[in-house]
Amino acid sequence: MKIAPLSGFPEWLPEGRIVEQQILDTLRSTFELHGFSGIETRAVEPLDQLLRKGETSKEVYTLHRLQGGDSQDAELGLHFDLTVPLARYVLENSGKLDFPFKRYQIQKVWRGERPQDGRFREFMQADVDVVGSGTLAFHHDIELPLVMVDALSKLPCPRVVVRASNRKVAQGFYEAIGLGDVVETLRIVDKLDKVGPQIVAEMLHEHVGATDEQARLALALADITGSDASVADAVRALGASSALLDEGLEELVELIEGANELIPGSVVADLKIARGLDYYTGSVFESTMIGHEDLGSVCSGGRYDSLVADGKKTYPGVGLSIGVSRIISRLISRGLVVPSRRVPTCVLVAVNDETERRHAEKTAMTLRKRGIPADVSPGSQKFGKQIRFADRRGIPYVWFTTDEGEQVKDIRSGEQTPADPATWEPAAEDLRPVLSEAS
Amino acid sequence: MKIAPLSGFPEWLPEGRIVEQQILDTLRSTFELHGFSGIETRAVEPLDQLLRKGETSKEVYTLHRLQGGDSQDAELGLHFDLTVPLARYVLENSGKLDFPFKRYQIQKVWRGERPQDGRFREFMQADVDVVGSGTLAFHHDIELPLVMVDALSKLPCPRVVVRASNRKVAQGFYEAIGLGDVVETLRIVDKLDKVGPQIVAEMLHEHVGATDEQARLALALADITGSDASVADAVRALGASSALLDEGLEELVELIEGANELIPGSVVADLKIARGLDYYTGSVFESTMIGHEDLGSVCSGGRYDSLVADGKKTYPGVGLSIGVSRIISRLISRGLVVPSRRVPTCVLVAVNDETERRHAEKTAMTLRKRGIPADVSPGSQKFGKQIRFADRRGIPYVWFTTDEGEQVKDIRSGEQTPADPATWEPAAEDLRPVLSEAS
Numbered sequence: 001m002k003i004a005p006l007s008g009f010p011e012w013l014p015e016g017r018i019v020e021q022q023i024l025d026t027l028r029s030t031f032e033l034h035g036f037s038g039i040e041t042r043a044v045e046p047l048d049q050l051l052r053k054g055e056t057s058k059e060v061y062t063l064h065r066l067q068g069g070d071s072q073d074a075e076l077g078l079h080f081d082l083t084v085p086l087a088r089y090v091l092e093n094s095g096k097l098d099f100p101f102k103r104y105q106i107q108k109v110w111r112g113e114r115p116q117d118g119r120f121r122e123f124m125q126a127d128v129d130v131v132g133s134g135t136l137a138f139h140h141d142i143e144l145p146l147v148m149v150d151a152l153s154k155l156p157c158p159r160v161v162v163r164a165s166n167r168k169v170a171q172g173f174y175e176a177i178g179l180g181d182v183v184e185t186l187r188i189v190d191k192l193d194k195v196g197p198q199i200v201a202e203m204l205h206e207h208v209g210a211t212d213e214q215a216r217l218a219l220a221l222a223d224i225t226g227s228d229a230s231v232a233d234a235v236r237a238l239g240a241s242s243a244l245l246d247e248g249l250e251e252l253v254e255l256i257e258g259a260n261e262l263i264p265g266s267v268v269a270d271l272k273i274a275r276g277l278d279y280y281t282g283s284v285f286e287s288t289m290i291g292h293e294d295l296g297s298v299c300s301g302g303r304y305d306s307l308v309a310d311g312k313k314t315y316p317g318v319g320l321s322i323g324v325s326r327i328i329s330r331l332i333s334r335g336l337v338v339p340s341r342r343v344p345t346c347v348l349v350a351v352n353d354e355t356e357r358r359h360a361e362k363t364a365m366t367l368r369k370r371g372i373p374a375d376v377s378p379g380s381q382k383f384g385k386q387i388r389f390a391d392r393r394g395i396p397y398v399w400f401t402t403d404e405g406e407q408v409k410d411i412r413s414g415e416q417t418p419a420d421p422a423t424w425e426p427a428a429e430d431l432r433p434v435l436s437e438a439s
Numbered sequence: 440m441k442i443a444p445l446s447g448f449p450e451w452l453p454e455g456r457i458v459e460q461q462i463l464d465t466l467r468s469t470f471e472l473h474g475f476s477g478i479e480t481r482a483v484e485p486l487d488q489l490l491r492k493g494e495t496s497k498e499v500y501t502l503h504r505l506q507g508g509d510s511q512d513a514e515l516g517l518h519f520d521l522t523v524p525l526a527r528y529v530l531e532n533s534g535k536l537d538f539p540f541k542r543y544q545i546q547k548v549w550r551g552e553r554p555q556d557g558r559f560r561e562f563m564q565a566d567v568d569v570v571g572s573g574t575l576a577f578h579h580d581i582e583l584p585l586v587m588v589d590a591l592s593k594l595p596c597p598r599v600v601v602r603a604s605n606r607k608v609a610q611g612f613y614e615a616i617g618l619g620d621v622v623e624t625l626r627i628v629d630k631l632d633k634v635g636p637q638i639v640a641e642m643l644h645e646h647v648g649a650t651d652e653q654a655r656l657a658l659a660l661a662d663i664t665g666s667d668a669s670v671a672d673a674v675r676a677l678g679a680s681s682a683l684l685d686e687g688l689e690e691l692v693e694l695i696e697g698a699n700e701l702i703p704g705s706v707v708a709d710l711k712i713a714r715g716l717d718y719y720t721g722s723v724f725e726s727t728m729i730g731h732e733d734l735g736s737v738c739s740g741g742r743y744d745s746l747v748a749d750g751k752k753t754y755p756g757v758g759l760s761i762g763v764s765r766i767i768s769r770l771i772s773r774g775l776v777v778p779s780r781r782v783p784t785c786v787l788v789a790v791n792d793e794t795e796r797r798h799a800e801k802t803a804m805t806l807r808k809r810g811i812p813a814d815v816s817p818g819s820q821k822f823g824k825q826i827r828f829a830d831r832r833g834i835p836y837v838w839f840t841t842d843e844g845e846q847v848k849d850i851r852s853g854e855q856t857p858a859d860p861a862t863w864e865p866a867a868e869d870l871r872p873v874l875s876e877a878s
Contacts, residue, residue, distance in 0.1 A: 003531045006481065006515075011528070013535055014476035014542070021477055032783035032871075033807040035814030037453035038460060042445065042561050043482070043547065047505075060505040065498055065551035066486075066516070076445075077505070089450070092442045096452055098781070098832055100817050103453070108482065112504035122481055137817060139796060150807075262800055342537070344471035357578060361701055368472040368589075375474030378539050378576060393537055432471075 008115030009122045010325060016332045018339040018433050020124075023155055023328060024106060027126045030151040031104035034143075036128055039103050041085035043110075047075040049088060059112035078110040082127040082321065087308035090131055090315055099133035100140070106324070118295045118326045126151075129319030131307055136316040138251065141283045141303055142258040148287070148299050148320050149259075149266040156337045156435045157327055160298060162287045163225075163270035164259075166252040167280050167302070169235065170221070170271070172245025177217050181208045189222050190274040222272035227260055229253045231269040248282075255283055281305040285320055292330055298323050339433040341394025346373045346426050347408070348390040349399040351380040356401065363399060363406070366421040372431065374399075387411055396430045447554030448561045449764060455771045457778040457872050459563075462594055462767060463545060466565045469590040470543035473582075475567055478542050480524035482549075486514040488527060498551035517549040521566040521760065526747035529570055529754055538572035539579070545763070557734045557765045565590075568758025570746055575755040577690065580722045580742055581697040587726070587738050587759050588698075588705040595776045595874045596766055599737060601726045602664075602709035603694055606719050606741070607687025608674065609660070609710070615679035616656050620647045628661050629713040661711035666699055668692045670708040687721075694722055720744040724759055731769055737762050778872040780833025785812045785865050786847070787829040788838040790819040795840065802838060802845070805860040811870065813838075826850055835869045 005011075012020060028038065050060050060077040079085050082105045090101065106126045115121055128147050130140045145162045152160040170189075171182045179185050188203045195203075197219050204210035204218060217238055224234045232249040252269055259267040275284040282303035289298050301320030308315050331337045347367055349360045360376045367374040375395070377386045383400070390398050390411055399421070400407045408424060409416040444450075451459060467477065489499050499516040518524050521544045529540065545565045554560055567586050569579045584601045591599040609628075610621045618624050627642045634642075636658050643649035643657060656677055663673045671688040691708055698706040714723040721742035728737050740759030747754050770776045786806055788799040799815045806813040814834070816825045822839070829837050829850055838858070839846045847863060848855040 003527065004485070005531065006483070006485075009481035009483065011480055012478070013532060014478055017476070017478050020479075033810070033812045035782060035784040035812060037456070037782050039453055039456050040450070040459075042448035042450055043549075044445070044448065044561070046443070046445075061502045062505055063500045063517070064503060066501055067498055067551075078502070088442065092444065093452060102782075102814070110482075112506075122483070140817070143800075143815075258797070261797065262804065343474060343476050343541075345474040358697070358700065361582075365701065371472070373472045373474060375541070376582075378579070 006121075008113075008120050010120055010329055012328075012332060015339050015342045016328075018342075018344075019156075019332055019337050019435060020324075020328050022339075022433075022435055023324065024124075024126075026154050027106060027151050027322065027324070028104070030154060031126075031128055031147065034102075034128075034147045034150070036102045036104040036147070039089065039105055040107060041079070041082070041089050041105070043078055043108075044076040045079050045085060045088060047077045050077045050080065050084060061110050061112050080109055080111045082107060082109060082125055083129075083307070083319070086127070086129060086131070086317075086319075087315075091308050091310055094133070094310070094313075094315075099131065100136060101131045101133075102128075103131070104128045118323075118329065120325055120329075123323065123325035124328075126322040126324050127301075127319060129301075129307075129317050131315050131317040133315060134313055136318065138254065139258075140318050141251070141255055142262070144301070144318050144320055145255075145267050145285055146259055146263055148322065149263055152287075152299065152322070155327070156437045157331055158290045158292060160287050160289050162267045162285055162299065163273055164252065164255055164267050164283060164285050165269065165271050165273035166248040166255075166283050167275075168244050168248025168282060169252060170248075170274065172242045172248050173221055173235065173238075173240050174218065176240035176242040176245055177214050179204075179208055179210060179214055179218065184208050185210075185218065186274040187276060189218060189272060190276055192219075192222055192272050224269070224271040226269050227256060227265075227267075229257065231256065231271070235271070251282060275300065275302055279304045279306075283318065289327065289330075295326055295330060298327050336438050337435050338438065339435055340429075341396070341433050343375075343393045343395065344373045344433065345375040345393065345395045346431055347375070347397045347399050348386065348395045349374060349376045350383060350386045350401075351377045352401060353380045356380075359401060360399075363401075363421045367399075367424075370422075372426060394433075397426060445560075447552075447559050449559055449768055451767075451771060454778050454781045455767075457781075457783075458595075458771055458776050458874060459763075459767050461778075461872075461874055462763065463563075463565075465593050466545060466590050466761065466763070467543070469593060470565075470567055470586065473541075473567075473586045473589070475541045475543040475586070478528065478544055479546060480518070480521070480528050480544070482517055482547075483515040484518050484524060484527060486516045489516045489519065489523060491523075500549050500551050519548055519550045521546060521548065521564050522568075522746070522758070525566070525568060525570070525756075525758075526754075530747050530749055533572070533749070533752075533754075538570065539575060540570045540572075541567075542570070543567045557762075557768065559764055559768075562762065562764035563767075565761040565763050566740075566758060568740075568746075568756050570754050570756040572754060573752055575757065577693065578697075579757050580690070580694055581701070583740070583757050583759055584694075584706050584724055585698055585702055587761065588702055591726075591738065591761070594766070595876045596770055597729045597731060599726050599728050601706045601724055601738065602712055603691065603698075603706050603722060603724050604708065604710050604712035605687040605691040605694075605722055606714075607683050607721060608691055609687075609713065611681045611684025611687050612660055612674065612677075612679050613657065615681040615684055616653050618643075618647055618649060618653055618657065623647050624649075624657065625713040626715060628657060628711060629715055631658075631661055631711050663708070663710040665708050666695060666704075666706075668696065670695065670710070674710070690721060714739065714741055718743045718745075722757065728766065728769075734765055734769060737766050775877050776874050777877065778874055779868075780835070780872050782814075782832045782834065783812045783872065784814040784832065784834045785870055786814070786836045786838050787825065787834045788813060788815045789822060789825045789840075790816045791840060792819045795819075798840060799838075802840075802860045806838075806863075809861075811865060833872075836865060
C-alpha cells in the first residue's frame with residue numbers, strides 16, 4: 001500500500017485531535033451560551049448555486065460518480081464556505097425557521113487552491129450568523145463580533161483582536177472624492193498590508209484612474225484606526241462628505257462604542273479593512289492573532305443586506321467565520337498547546353494474569369459507570385511493563401488487585417493506596433486531558 | 440435561487456440537530472470512557488486505495504477541480520467508510536502511534552448509491568476499532584461489541600441486539616461438507632433474511648453446485664442461534680468437523696460467554712450472520728434495533744487478521760461501526776425522540792425599550808458567564824410579544840427589569856420572582872434541551 005500524505009489535507013495524531021476537539025467544544029458551548037442553534041448542512045451543493053456569486057476565484061471541487069450516474073443527477077460540488085449553504089438552507093426551510101434565525105455551524109469546507117502555510121484544501125470553519133426575515137436590527141452588528149470575541153478569548157491561543165470597518169464609509173468616501181469604481185478600489189486597498197502604500201497608489205492610478213490627490217486621500221482613509229467616535233472625526237477631517245458616508249460613520253461609531261462598552265478592548269475600528277467579497281453592504285470584520293499576523297485573518301465577516309431572496313422576501317444577515325484549522329494548525333505544529341495526556345484514559349486497570357482479566361474488566365466497568373475513563377491492560381505482563389504502558393500514554397493512575405485488596409497508584413508520585421472502584425475519585429484535573437499553553 | 444432538496448443527503452432542522460448532536464455526544468463520551476482516542480481523517484483518499492479491496496460495489500464519488508489542476512494531483516475520491524482511511528492512517532503514522540491502538544472516529548462518509556429509506560449518499564458513521572502491531576489478543580473480540588452495547592444502551596432509541604458469528608465456523612463447516620467456494624456460499628447465505636430458505640437452497644445448487652444434502656446442512660447451520668456453549672453442540676450435531684471449525688466454535692463460545700458474563704443479554708450467537716466483505720477472518724457482528732428490523736443492521740463489524748500491512752509488519756484489528764444517520768433519521772422522521780426546546784437558550788432577557796438594550800445585554804452576559812445560555816430579545820415590543828417569542832422556541836424563562844427590580848418568569852407556570860443574574864439558577868433540567876422518547 002502506497003502511503004502519501006496529501007498536501008493541503010491536514011490530519012492530526014490522537015494528541016493533536018484532543019487539542020482540536022477541545023477547541024471545537026469550547027466554540028460550540030460558547031455559541032450555545034449566546035443562544036445560537038447548531039445546524040449541519042450537506043457537504044455538497046448544486047454547482048450553479050456554488051457559482052452564483054461569480055466566485056470563480058475559489059476553486060470548487062466537483063463530484064462525479066465513478067460508475068456514471070443517471071443523467072438526472074444535478075452537477076454537484078463540495079461547498080467552499082458555510083455561507084452559500086446557509087443561504088440555501090434558509091430559503092429551503094424559511095417556513096419552518098424562527099426569525100431572526102441565529103445559527104452556528106462548525107464544518108469542513110473544501111477549496112482546490114494551491115496549499116500554503118495556513119491555507120488548506122480541506123479545513124474546518126466555525127460560523128455564526130443572524131438572519132432576519134425582511135429586516136434585521138443593527139444591534140446584531142454589535143452582537144456578532146462580541147460572540148466571537150467571547151469564544152476566541154476562551155481558546156488556549158494568543159489574543160485575537162477584531163478590527164471593523166463599514167462598507168458604506170468606504171463607498172461613500174470613494175464616491176465623494178470622485179473614485180467611481182468602488183469594487184475595484186476596495187480590491188486594491190485590500191492589498192495594502194501585502195504590497196505597501198506606494199504600490200497601492202500606483203495601482204489606483206493605473207486601474208481606477210486615480211489622481212495623486214485621490215490616491216493620497218484613499219490611503220489616508222485606510223490609515224485611520226481607533227476605538228471611539230474620534231474615528232469619525234478623523235474621517236471627516238479629510239474633507240469628503242456624503243449621506244452614505246455619514247450613515248456609515250454613524251454605524252461604525254455605534255458599533256465600536258457599543259462593543260467596547262460591553263467588552264472593553266474588544267473591537268477596533270480600522271478603515272483599511274475592505275473584505276474582497278462584494279456581498280457585504282455594511283459592517284465588515286477581520287481579526288488577527290497577536291504575534292501570528294502572518295496567518296492573515298483568523299475571523300472575518302460582515303453585514304449583508306441580502307443573504308438570499310425569494311420572490312417575495314429578502315433575508316438580511318450579519319455573521320463571522322473563524323478559520324479553525326488555520327488556528328489549530330499553528331497551535332499544534334508549533335507545539336503552542338499540549339494536552340496533559342495522549343489518550344482519554346484516566347485509569348489503567350492492571351491484569352495479574354489472563355485468568356483474572358474478567359475481574360479487571362468488571363473494575364473498569366464500575367469506574368466507567370461513574371464517569372471515569374478506564375482501560376484494561378491489553379496484556380498481563382509484569383507490573384513494571386504495565387506501568388510503562390500507562391506512562392507512555394500519560395495515563396495518571398494504574399489500578400491493581402493485590403493480596404491486600406484493590407489499590408490504585410498515582411504513577412507520577414508513586415503513591416499507592418487502597419481503593420474501591422465504587423467510590424474512588426481521581427483528582428478533578430485528572431479526569432480528562434487538560435490543555436496547557438507552552439510559555 | 441432554485442431550491443431542490445437532494446435525495447440521499449439528509450439535513451435536519453435545528454430541533455433535529457439537537458437530537459443528532461446529543462446522540463453524537465453520547466457516543467463520543469462512551470467511547471472515551473472505554474479509553475478510545477478520537478481521530479478524524481481527511482474526507483478524501485487516493486482512488487487506488489479506495490478501490491484496492493475491489494470494492495466496486497460501493498459507488499465512489501471522485502473529485503475534480505473545476506478549473507483543472509496540475510497533472511501531479513493524484514486522483515481523489517470521497518471515502519465510503521472509515522476503515523479504509525484507518526488502514527492508511529495506521530500505516531502512515533505507525534511509528535508515532537501506541538499499539539494496540541484504540542481509536543474511535545465519527546465522520547460523514549459518501550456513497551453514490553441509489554437512495555432508499557435508511558440508505559443515504561451522505562451519512563454519519565461512528566466506528567471503534569482496536570488495531571494491533573503484529574498480534575492482537577482475542578479478548579478484544581469481546582471488548583469491542585460491548586463498547587457498542589454500552590454506547591447504544593445510552594441512546595434514546597429502542598434496544599439494539601448484537602448478533603455474532605465467526606467466519607472460521609462458516610468456512611470450516613462449508614469446507615467440511617464439501618462446499619469449496621466459501622466466499623460465494625457466504626454471499627448467498629447472506630441473502631437468507633431477504634429471500635428465504637428455498638431460494639437460498641436453489642442459489643446454492645446453481646452457483647456453488649450444492650447437493651440437496653449440502654444445501655440442507657448450510658441452511659441448518661444458518662438456523663442456529665443461542666447465548667451459550669449449546670451453540671457449539673448444535674453445530675457439532677450436524678456432523679461436520681474440521682480443525683478450523685473447532686477453532687471457530689471455541690472462539691465463538693468464548694465470545695458469547697465472555698460478553699454475557701460482563702453484560703447479560705448483550706450478544707447472541709446467530710450463525711446466519713455472514714457479512715459480505717471478504718476481509719473479515721474471525722468474529723463477525725451485526726445488530727438490529729428491536730421493532731425496526733426493516734432498517735437492516737445498525738451496527739456491524741468484525742475481526743480482520745490484516746487490516747493493513749507494510750513490508751515488515753501486519754496490523755490485525757477488530758472493530759464495529761454504527762450507522763448513525765440511519766438510526767437518527769428513523770428517530771427524527773417518526774418523531775420518536777423530541778427535544779424539550781428548539782434552541783439552546785434557557786433565558787430570554789426582555790428589552791423594555793431600545794435605550795435599555797445595553798442593560799439587558801449585560802444581564803445576559805452575567806448569566807452566560809455562569810454557564811446559563813441566554814439570549815436578548817431582538818425587539819422591544821410589548822412584553823406579551825416577547826413572551827410569545829420565547830414560548831414559540833420553548834425557552835423556559837424570560838427575564839425582566841421592572842420598577843421593583845430584576846425578575847424572572849417561568850413562562851410555563853407563569854410564576855415570576857425577584858432574581859439576581861449573578862446568583863439565580865434555573866432548574867437543573869432546564870439548563871440545556873433534554874431529549875424525551877415518544878411513548
